[in-house]
Amino acid sequence: MTDWTDVAAVEDVPDEDVLGVVADGLRIALFRLEGEIFALHDLCSHGQAFLSDGFVEDGCVECPLHQGLIDIRTGAARSAPITEAVRSFPTRVIGDRVEVGL
Amino acid sequence: MILAADGRVVIVGAGQAGAWVARTLRDEGFTGEVTLIGAEAYHPYERPPLSKDVLKGADAATTGALLTAGQAQALGITCLLSQTVTAIDRAMRQVTCVSGQTLPYDVLFLTTGSRPRxxxxxxxxxxxxxxxxxxxxxxxxxxxxxxxxxxxxxxxxxxxxxxxxxxxxxxxxxxxxxxxxxxxxxxxxxxxxxxxxxxxxxxxxxxxxxxxxxxxxxxxxxxxxxxxxxxxxxxxxxxxxxxGILPETGLAQSAGLTLNDGIVVDAEGRTSDPAIFAAGDATRQPCPMGAAPLRQETWANAQAQGIGAARAALGLAPTRVKLPWFWSDQYAANIQVLGRPDLAATCIEQTAPTADTASWRMLDAAGTLVGAVAVNAPRALRDVRKEMEKARAAKQA
The missing domain is CATH 3.50.50.60 (FAD/NAD(P)-binding domain)
Structure with missing residues (x-):
């Protein structure tokens, strides 16, 4: 069973952008694409960069340090230097709150 | 020269460029032989951490791993390490290693890098x-x-x-x-x-x-x-x-390829021999901003050029050549540089500098935007990149 953790208010997750939060000591990057909220581990799988400092474009987040692209919906690597997927977490909206399944 | 699916590829140089050639060939479905030859005893790794994390004590064997032994095996990439190539026979399409071993190729990639001056x-x-x-x-x-x-x-x-x-x-x-x-x-x-x-x-x-x-x-x-x-x-x-560094062009020179302080390549890594591509520090390539051809001694270029050359060898459509870009980490400062500082005549503040951050736009003598420098300000750099790419697209349209 998924263990849901309240992480943010829905309105705090910017449209087509990213919000960094901490849940149970784990850094999470929350994204909103076309109204839907996605959550990735807030750490690039290549270097020591926070994806919450990255840039959202065409469904991907671009690492702010080395310009690698990661698919926001799945965490999959989309361009060099990223070769490993970033962990992706399920999300749900309960009322005006975002919950992440850790 | 377009590589057939059952072709044989030899890559000379197992650094950033060589590893991305090998990876890209497999990512794009190439099923022929891939042999990656490196002078060092190690599987390909990224060099940027050497002057920082590795010098501070990080585990050298795992820091910046680019193509591990396990990954190479899984991808069917043969790595010949502690090995150097001494000659290229362009007529026979084969290389000779210092060990005496000869390796035939259909396409050869020279990713020989550079050495400290x-x-x-x-x-x-x-x-x-x-x-x-x-x-x-x-x-x-x-x-x-x-x-x-x-x-x-x-x-x-x-x-x-x-x-x-x-x-x-x-x-x-x-x-x-x-x-x-x-x-x-x-x-x-x-x-x-x-x-x-x-x-x-x-x-x-x-x-x-x-x-x-x-x-x-x-x-x-x-x-x-x-x-x-x-x-x-x-x-x-x-x-x-x-x-400074010197491009490793000895092998290319012996083979009679066109050189100009670097192996001369086109935007997709083609040398003067259609069966030989080159990428990384050792090359001189067209400037994506339309200025004089340049050598780029950067991690980002080795990666992008390696990917581009592999795609070209497979006959795939070229991806957009990126603007020159590099970064350096010193103390707590992440310094990113975009474009061509050598063309900059004036710099203007992009954001007001603070103790930890700064960013400047670089303009050439005609007032055209030619790049940016950003200290702990990746967003400022990205804004300039977008602006320059937009201007580039408009110029080409």
Whole structure:
């Protein structure tokens, strides 16, 4: 069973952008694409960069340090230097709150 | 020359460019033979951490791994390590290794990289206290030499020297940087950013000696005495030499490929031989901004050019060539540079500088945007990148 953790208010997750939060000591990057909220581990799988400092474009987040692209919906690597997927977490909206399944 | 699915590929040079050629061939479905030949004893790794994390003590074997033994095996990439190629026979399409082994190819990639420019005088008996930094072994040798050392002199105020200077300061060493020119990183930064960087190093306790040359180096087993151009001497425990790199073009030259301070390639890595591609530090390529062809001595270029050359060999459509770009990490500063600082005539503040951040737009003599420098301000750099790419697209349309 998924263990849901309240992480943010829905309105705090910017449209087509990213919000960094901490849940149970784990850094999470929350994204909103076309109204839907996605959550990735807030750490690039290549270097020591926070994806919450990255840039959202065409469904991907671009690492702010080395310009690698990661698919926001799945965490999959989309361009060099990223070769490993970033962990992706399920999300749900309960009322005006975002919950992440850790 | 388009590589058939059952073709044979040989890649000479197992650094950033070579590894991305190999990876890209497999990512794009190439099923033929891929042999990656590297002079070092290690599977491909990324070099940027060598002057920072590895020097600070990070596990060298795993830091920056680019293509591990396991990954190479899973991808069917044969890695010949501690091996060098001595000759290319273009008519027979085969390379000969120093071991005597010959390897036939349908397409050959030269990703031979570069080597540190040596000091212009004989090293003599003090050689064990003189260091360069290019390979993992160089970094481990330097790390062990700095462990217990009190002082370090860095000859050359370029990026490698300054990154090592920062790391050594963070480890408590007394550090002197000796730069022959009037400012730091004169090739890679505009003056305003050189000044900012000089302040950063001075604030961190580095002694900067600008406009100073080194006339001689003498080691007596207990330390090194540097004789400076003005006759003064400097006594230190260890010396790092970072006075630039030279492209590794010897093999290409012997094979008769067209050279111009680098292996001349087109935007997709084609050399003057249709069966040979080249990528990375060793090449001179067209400038994506339309200026004179250039050599790019960067991680990002080696990666992008390696990917581009592999795609071209497979007959795939070219991806957009990116603008020149690199970064350097010194102390807590992440410095990113976009475009061509060598074309910059003026710099204007993109954001107001603070103690930790700064960003500038670089304009050429005609007032055209030619790049940016951003310190701990990746968003500012990205804004300029988008703007330049938009202008580029409009020009090409």
């Amino acid at each position: 040596p000091l212009p005088w004989p090293e003599g008996e003090g050689a064990e206290r003189l260091h360069g930094l290019r390979t993992r072994d160089d970094a481990l040798r330097l790390r062990s030499a700095l462990d217990g050392a009190q002082s370090l002199a860095v000859i050359g105020g370029g990026l490698i020297g300054l990154e090592v200077a920062a790391t050594a300061r963070q480890s408590g060493l007394e550090v002197t940087v000796i730069e022959a020119g009037p400012r730091l990183c004169a090739r890679s930064l505009p003056p305003v950013a050189s000044d900012w960087l000089a302040d950063l190093h001075r604030q961190n306790g580095v002694s900067l000696r600008m406009g100073e040359t080194v006339a001689g180096v003498q080691s007596d087993g207990l330390g090194v005495t540097l004789t400076l151009g003005d006759g003064a001497t400097l006594r230190v425990d260890q010396v790092l030499v970072g006075i």
